[in-house]
Amino acid sequence: MSGNPGNLKVTVWNEFLHEKKAGGKPAEIYPQGIHAALAAHFSAQPGITARTATLEEPEHGLTKEVLADTDVLFWWGHMGHDKVDDGIVQRVQQEVLAGMGLVVLHSGHAAKVFKALLGTNCSLKWREADEKEIIHTIAPNHPIARGVGERIILEHHEMYGERHEIPEPDQVIFISWFAGGNVFRSGCTWERGLGRLFYFSPGHETYPIYHRQDILKVLVNAAHWAGEPAAAMRAVQGGAPRTGTANSVNEKEPVHPL
Amino acid sequence: MSGNPGNLKVTVWNEFLHEKKAGGKPAEIYPQGIHAALAAHFSAQPGITARTATLEEPEHGLTKEVLADTDVLFWWGHMGHDKVDDGIVQRVQQEVLAGMGLVVLHSGHAAKVFKALLGTNCSLKWREADEKEIIHTIAPNHPIARGVGERIILEHHEMYGERHEIPEPDQVIFISWFAGGNVFRSGCTWERGLGRLFYFSPGHETYPIYHRQDILKVLVNAAHWAGEPAAAMRAVQGGAPRTGTANSVNEKEPVHPL
Amino acid sequence: MSGNPGNLKVTVWNEFLHEKKAGGKPAEIYPQGIHAALAAHFSAQPGITARTATLEEPEHGLTKEVLADTDVLFWWGHMGHDKVDDGIVQRVQQEVLAGMGLVVLHSGHAAKVFKALLGTNCSLKWREADEKEIIHTIAPNHPIARGVGERIILEHHEMYGERHEIPEPDQVIFISWFAGGNVFRSGCTWERGLGRLFYFSPGHETYPIYHRQDILKVLVNAAHWAGEPAAAMRAVQGGAPRTGTANSVNEKEPVHPL
Amino acid sequence: MSGNPGNLKVTVWNEFLHEKKAGGKPAEIYPQGIHAALAAHFSAQPGITARTATLEEPEHGLTKEVLADTDVLFWWGHMGHDKVDDGIVQRVQQEVLAGMGLVVLHSGHAAKVFKALLGTNCSLKWREADEKEIIHTIAPNHPIARGVGERIILEHHEMYGERHEIPEPDQVIFISWFAGGNVFRSGCTWERGLGRLFYFSPGHETYPIYHRQDILKVLVNAAHWAGEPAAAMRAVQGGAPRTGTANSVNEKEPVHPL
Numbered sequence A, B, C, D: 001m002s003g004n005p006g007n008l009k010v011t012v013w014n015e016f017l018h019e020k021k022a023g024g025k026p027a028e029i030y031p032q033g034i035h036a037a038l039a040a041h042f043s044a045q046p047g048i049t050a051r052t053a054t055l056e057e058p059e060h061g062l063t064k065e066v067l068a069d070t071d072v073l074f075w076w077g078h079m080g081h082d083k084v085d086d087g088i089v090q091r092v093q094q095e096v097l098a099g100m101g102l103v104v105l106h107s108g109h110a111a112k113v114f115k116a117l118l119g120t121n122c123s124l125k126w127r128e129a130d131e132k133e134i135i136h137t138i139a140p141n142h143p144i145a146r147g148v149g150e151r152i153i154l155e156h157h158e159m160y161g162e163r164h165e166i167p168e169p170d171q172v173i174f175i176s177w178f179a180g181g182n183v184f185r186s187g188c189t190w191e192r193g194l195g196r197l198f199y200f201s202p203g204h205e206t207y208p209i210y211h212r213q214d215i216l217k218v219l220v221n222a223a224h225w226a227g228e229p230a231a232a233m234r235a236v237q238g239g240a241p242r243t244g245t246a247n248s249v250n251e252k253e254p255v256h257p258l
Helices: A025-029 A034-043 A064-068 A086-097 A106-110 A112-118 A213-237 B025-029 B034-043 B064-068 B086-097 B106-110 B112-118 B213-237 C025-029 C034-043 C064-068 C086-097 C106-110 C112-118 C213-237 D025-029 D034-043 D064-068 D086-097 D106-110 D112-118 D213-237
Strands: A008-014 A048-054 A072-076 A101-105 A125-137 A151-161 A171-178 A183-192 A195-200 B008-014 B048-054 B072-076 B101-105 B125-137 B151-161 B171-178 B183-192 B195-200 C008-014 C048-054 C072-076 C101-105 C125-137 C151-161 C171-178 C183-192 C195-200 D008-014 D048-054 D072-076 D101-105 D125-137 D151-161 D171-178 D183-192 D195-200
Touching (some): A008 A034, A008 A213, A034 A048, A034 A072, A072 A106, A086 A101, A086 A112, A101 A106, A101 A112, A101 A213, A106 A112, A106 A195, A151 A171, A171 C183, A183 C171, B034 B048, B034 B072, B072 B213, B086 B195, B112 B183, B112 B195, B151 B171, B151 B183, C008 C034, C008 C213, C072 C086, C086 C101, C086 C195, C101 C106, C106 C112, C106 C195, C112 C183, C112 C195, C151 C171, D008 D034, D072 D106, D086 D195, D101 D106, D101 D213, D106 D112, D151 D183
Parallel strands (some): A008 A048, A072 A101, A101 A195, B008 B072, B072 B101, C008 C048, C008 C072
Antiparallel strands (some): B125 B151, B171 B183, C125 C171, C171 C183, C183 C195
16 A cells, blocks of 8 residues: 555756866755765665766666666756757656656756656746745645645745746645745646656755755655655566556457447 | 637648548548548638648648647647657647647547647557447536537447546546447646647547537537637737747846845 | 627625725725625626625525526625525525636635635635735636736735645636735636636735726636636526536436446 | 554444345345444454444544544445534534545435535436446556556446536546446545545445455555545644644734835
8 A cells, every 4th residue: 555665766866067066056065966965865764765867877877777776766957958868858758657756856847857747848937046935835734745844944045936837736735935026836746647746946056955854854755755656566566667558558359248 | 609709710730641542431531631621610610710731741731830820729640640740749839838729639649749748658548349439528517518418429439448648637528438348538628838738539530520510519619718818819919929938037136125 | 808708797795894884994995895896897897797795685685586697706705704694605506516607805715605615614824914915827828817917016915825725726827925925826716516716815805906907807807707607508598597416317218228 | 754654543434224224235235234344344454443433323423532533534325414413514524624534435425524525516327227337447556546457347336427516536546437328437536625535436235345355455545545644643743633724823923024
């Protein structure tokens, strides 16, 4: 049944470009990269095994073997969106449709994998003005919001504002307020095929947002929620590969006699 | 019907391959092609202007000018899905996101434009066994179902069955029953960007389904519903081109002073 | 606007208690009552006929005859929620399920008719601090948002904040930002039975909000959208009463022979 | 996180009227009543504790203490719907809004608790013709459908057919096919307040449907899914009572200084 299938397999993908620029804020905040920071936190949780993958590895680190062994994939990208190979995008998309979870972070709103799965441009408004963001919990009973409380306050962040060009979410989990007058659906869920998607907007690379315990709580919750179907499949299939539903099936024999 | 903004501009796209095969059923039923049959019916309605476009025309007949002058695009494709140029697919997708309606028919469930907008493979079960289909109206208050009544009965049709790998629809308008024991969500709506989508499964090329008044009523209703946003925009913009929201916007000035 | 079926019949219900208190702000802003101000504006629109009904009239002014002749009912209530008769609540609920539109305004979030149709308490957070509200358009292609633009700014209003205990809306049309740090889904749609519902939060009785052209544009749009199914039924039925689906039906004869 | 919180507390409510009629089919199939059969099965599952409650007990067996100690309530009713006290209906409704799960079975579609939470009449079509029902899985990745497979076939059942007057479900998990030509959304989910609802139509009292392993698998899955929020709350609150959100809150202090 639903729930803790012993061991959840997380892969954190990061383009890992900002953090490599010497002397920059991102390098200071995440010396090993955002992926390493997140993976370390995930691996420290009971029942989670995390690995990382980055843009400049062969196949962006997302080989068939890695994806087949991933219950939930986290995605952080920004300046390197265009460098992601279309074949890998399709591979990720098919794995999601076959049951792998996908958690897209911050500027990943414009990542190819996100746009391919949602079918829209996912455009939005933004402003770098170091302004206060208040993340309000809209769906307090959703597993992703458990233990988060009514709100999370970020004193300084980049503004992301509506209208975000996304399909109406299955559920809006969080809505953010920005001091400059904007609002943003900052936590949204969708299902595509057999897979679960979660978009969570906090995490600009120049702020230490992924070091905050409240934000990390959301991400751990999201890992469990989005990864649950794939983990449950693994438990049943004993490690046999996920089978997607890419092709239509000719069901020649009727279920009821004609 | 709802929202008649004087003149609704319909384009019926058809791959137009089956009907060109001499001596075949499709050629017998639709001697000028499915597109011509549908366009003639649309044009006979007050307030609708219809044109056609087909696969083998330059740019598949879907030039920028044609799409900019289209409120709602109907799409029938099957054996030629792979021949549709990816650039045209993207063009259609962007026009839908900018407000053009899209009505996808029957085997168009596997068309590139449909999959690009929904983000899934849209696979399903099928059986050619000449079996009875009963299309039940599930959302009788929806503009697409107006005047249709409780059900439409097709004595002979190809079976399309669940699970159809689509995102949960905004609304399920029709569910079909098949004599061989299958069910299918045969009429579904979604919104993507500023555009409205409707998928309607009846219409296998070897049955005269698009000559039926009850089916044509659904299609005329769907033209009005899906085309309404674009027609309303035209009324306001006086023919100026639709503007999509493909790109994010840097809103440097806050709405409320920081 | 969309779907103008010649003549749309609007009834504006108001408890009409605040405005009767001599010397108060509401009396100053709406000397004839909120209902009279709104009905006058509706009646000034081409194709709309509006009437009013209030709490202290017999049957609260909502006789069977009045409701049967109403395509869309607007509802403003606050201090008199408990005085609304349960029989009238059920009558309104059944008319909505049979196709009448319902637009619930501001403090009507806690009205019996709204809670009966949504099934939740519709509780929220509030604060009377005269603070700025920015209403952001989230669904710019929805008929209710047509011509409204990206945002409406109210310099002074009562704060309504999340979490609003409502079922996930079919569509979130507007989200409001408040200077004091709150957000609110200020425009939401649902369908219940054959009827359409819209909740719109602006309109505290001590501010002249219903005299603003931008707010009135939303309300006129909402009247057309929510009233469209009932108006379309009238057009077809020639004035015969709406028939709901209150009772289950024994369909003894199978559609397909057993 | 989500999942098995050690011990799930299930209460099975049954009007228990049909089974008490001597010599009838229901008495033969469920000699101790439907509630007893289901509770015995639940209690045999690891991690579940089940109890029962019936119409003719004081407070229908649904005292405040019982409900406060219930994570998920199953509801089977039919001929006794009108005998259920309105105060108890409100009590159950408030517990669901505060986080308790509710699984409504078969003729419970017309139960007061179901109608109160959904806001509609929940009317449908029915036929007692001993016909075949094929339950198709539409959402195979949903926890309720895990391990169920593509379909469940009931050789003989009462027909329930569309249109079922329910709000558009959050997810349609199952759609049923009936030999007589009808279809029915036989498994549907909604959320209301903090609680999860599932409606599952199989289970007419004259067929031994609740003795089938495939049907019981769905019900155990549903118990875990619908009861998960309440069980998770218990784990955190250490047995302190659930707190609903019945009342609006005056948040006098702004989150952000005005």
